[in-house]
Amino acid sequence: MGMAHYKVILAYDGSGFAGFQRQLNQRTVQGDVEAALRKIGWQDSSILAAGRTDAGVHATGQVISFKLDWQHSVEDLRNAMNYQLPPEIAARQVMQAPEGFHPRFDAISRRYRYHLFCDQVRNPLQETYAWRIWPPVDLDQMNRAAASLMGVHDFKAFGRPMTQDGSTIRELFSARWQLSDDDVYLDIRANAFLYHMVRRIVLALVRIGQATVPVGLISESLESGELPLSGLAPAEGLVLEEVYY
Amino acid sequence: MGMAHYKVILAYDGSGFAGFQRQLNQRTVQGDVEAALRKIGWQDSSILAAGRTDAGVHATGQVISFKLDWQHSVEDLRNAMNYQLPPEIAARQVMQAPEGFHPRFDAISRRYRYHLFCDQVRNPLQETYAWRIWPPVDLDQMNRAAASLMGVHDFKAFGRPMTQDGSTIRELFSARWQLSDDDVYLDIRANAFLYHMVRRIVLALVRIGQATVPVGLISESLESGELPLSGLAPAEGLVLEEVYY
Numbered sequence: 001m002g003m004a005h006y007k008v009i010l011a012y013d014g015s016g017f018a019g020f021q022r023q024l025n026q027r028t029v030q031g032d033v034e035a036a037l038r039k040i041g042w043q044d045s046s047i048l049a050a051g052r053t054d055a056g057v058h059a060t061g062q063v064i065s066f067k068l069d070w071q072h073s074v075e076d077l078r079n080a081m082n083y084q085l086p087p088e089i090a091a092r093q094v095m096q097a098p099e100g101f102h103p104r105f106d107a108i109s110r111r112y113r114y115h116l117f118c119d120q121v122r123n124p125l126q127e128t129y130a131w132r133i134w135p136p137v138d139l140d141q142m143n144r145a146a147a148s149l150m151g152v153h154d155f156k157a158f159g160r161p162m163t164q165d166g167s168t169i170r171e172l173f174s175a176r177w178q179l180s181d182d183d184v185y186l187d188i189r190a191n192a193f194l195y196h197m198v199r200r201i202v203l204a205l206v207r208i209g210q211a212t213v214p215v216g217l218i219s220e221s222l223e224s225g226e227l228p229l230s231g232l233a234p235a236e237g238l239v240l241e242e243v244y245y
Numbered sequence: 246m247g248m249a250h251y252k253v254i255l256a257y258d259g260s261g262f263a264g265f266q267r268q269l270n271q272r273t274v275q276g277d278v279e280a281a282l283r284k285i286g287w288q289d290s291s292i293l294a295a296g297r298t299d300a301g302v303h304a305t306g307q308v309i310s311f312k313l314d315w316q317h318s319v320e321d322l323r324n325a326m327n328y329q330l331p332p333e334i335a336a337r338q339v340m341q342a343p344e345g346f347h348p349r350f351d352a353i354s355r356r357y358r359y360h361l362f363c364d365q366v367r368n369p370l371q372e373t374y375a376w377r378i379w380p381p382v383d384l385d386q387m388n389r390a391a392a393s394l395m396g397v398h399d400f401k402a403f404g405r406p407m408t409q410d411g412s413t414i415r416e417l418f419s420a421r422w423q424l425s426d427d428d429v430y431l432d433i434r435a436n437a438f439l440y441h442m443v444r445r446i447v448l449a450l451v452r453i454g455q456a457t458v459p460v461g462l463i464s465e466s467l468e469s470g471e472l473p474l475s476g477l478a479p480a481e482g483l484v485l486e487e488v489y490y
Contacts, residue, residue: 090367122335
């Protein structure tokens, strides 16, 4: 097939990484993926990605792209990548992409999931991929507050843009907490997210759900542009699940 | 309250441990628990436990007991233990136990859960606590085969006793595969289990579910006393969930 563009859906356990983006002397997802690709003949300086997840944040649907001279099928490329990647990272799907495809600029929206669980006592098997909170939360109150985030807003109270002087206006398409067995999770989808935006929203919603702050905190912050609460919900509860094109 | 006996329900992520039982120069659950207890005044040579889980096997309901001179409430003891224990181990419940309580000899049955998931491609977030298999399994066939294990049998084909010349006769009370979202799991309960018994049973049932061995393999092994298949289902899918008294 010769030189072609490829789009790959990546899953990773972010626990052991200093985030997605390559950094000197740090283990990053991008660094490990590029090292794996070099072993199968990739020679460029950088892959492209849909989003830069923070240190400790996971993904089941990160999207990357790169150019590669590959003579075999996309299934063979997926298998070759998985053979070279460490156990914490997997190429879930590989497909050819049109020449000009850009995983970040072409994305029309992103969906993250945030997992909570309510328990007074430490719980090692559950805490690996979720934030343990106590006291328990009122999901109805959290969903009422989350509804005020829907639509187009200036989200500057909830995070900063990736580039200096970038816009802080975003459109939120959905934000809903659900309960499944012990697992409480938020699915949140927007055209794009500011840096730390999901984790700041989750922290505010959890404190609303625990009734330690007023239910109007979210809409007040949207109006005033002021940070609702200092701090962030922990990284280990957050998963980049899907990027839509 | 002075010197008293305590029963503690432990949860742990077994990934980083060489099993429950203390071993020289290895990180074990027992070793870490005893080190934590020493910091709060425990002075004996060994705690007692309901069962010795293998390297990599997890627990949400391991039971241990020990004697301790503790002046505060059982909730304070739980909190003090959790403060001293590493993040991979938690004291979930602490209660006083009668003087002669023995977590292994007094147990009337144990329940383990084994998690599978069916996927052709690696999947890091799911693989931490489950065995990835492909092709997918036929749960009805697996449950039909599992039913032949029920009741009192000589299980020598499925494992060896903890002590040499110990009995290999056990009574199985339940063994049933269930499906919940992507998660396929076996709940299996017996008066006691032989060494490696659950993981040998799971391997045989999975191969039956994949139709790579005949559905009668389990009952034939029970009759002949011969190992159904060499090998074991991986440790990371197995959790000791409950010990019944």
